Amino acid sequence: MVPPAKRLGFDVVVLDPTPRSPAGQLADDQVVGGFDDPAALARLAARADVLTYDLEHVHLDALRALSDAGHRLHPHPDVLAIIQDKGRQRAFFAEQGLPGPRFVALDAPPTADDLAAFGGPVMQKARWGGYDGRGVRRLADAAATPMPVPSLLEAWVPIERELGVMVARGEDGAEAVWPPVEMAFDPETHMLDALVAPARIAPALRRRAEVLAAEAVDALGGVGVFGVELFLTPDGELLVNEVAPRPHNSGHYTMEAAVTDQFEQHVRAVTGLPLGSTRLLSPAATVNLVGAGWGPTRVQGLERALALPGVAVHLYGKDEARPGRKMGHLTVIDPDVEAALARAHAARDALRIEGGEL
């Protein structure tokens, strides 16, 4: 978000617990402090005309205090309160009449009786704190061992495709929707493997996905950019999985492939500027670049990856690599979406990000 904000003439101060954080390296200044440290938040707020956040695990009471004190803060903490609790989020969308899997939200860890009463197979989700598939477990039947946390139980849905729709919503309620993209997940880790834009689905289905995503964000009523994850079932039904109140992995492709990218759009939305065009300029594919070992970040193979046409590499500037940690991503644009996907995999295979001595 920092480079587009700078481009539009804003000064940016970042709060992050890690000195020289990825965003802090680019911003005018960084307040080093925890996301739930009221004193650090107050120091940040004292210097800012507009406040926003790009992760959902922020202390709600601290945000509420800032909002109540009259700071301009987007998205509103009430929106985050719904999203932080997967059980409450699911119930909210159900109340709004938006389609989703059958569910029950439990205040305690599920018991064998809970699982038997719900009927399997079940997708168990930690109500709080999960991300990137951490906090999600498939339970085949009542004999399976659940995670010992307050949980959302969902009917396990046969998924034909997972779609991502990025939606921007301005202070005036205007919405701008990027074309739906298709997400491929690693079946073991549930982490995003690759993303294909636009989704390889019929135009009418694309349109339905856009309308549903826009409805979900409109119901939440927040201001900013939102990532809406949808499931497409084999019989053509679309279900809302979840909404992220921020620029999202499934919107990174917009940096190369759309007229306005998700980060600039978020800055526009939260500062009250008009939203930009979400038109796709080219088909694209994005893959995450994850760490392969522990230690100070060392990147190998950049020359080979960048020798492939249409490859844009984004490294986040995280000082420490860890196995599975998201260290960056790369996007390939190509008029042929299959070629973009194949080249994205080739570029990822050429790159290795590990922890090691420099």
Ligand code: ADP
């Ligand atoms: P996270 O917030 O950790 O990404 P999600 O709720 O998005 O968790 O779930 C992670 C992945 O698990 C989804 O992308 C999907 O592949 C799978 N999944 C989630 N819910 C269901 C469900 N009800 N049925 C089948 N698969 C699911």
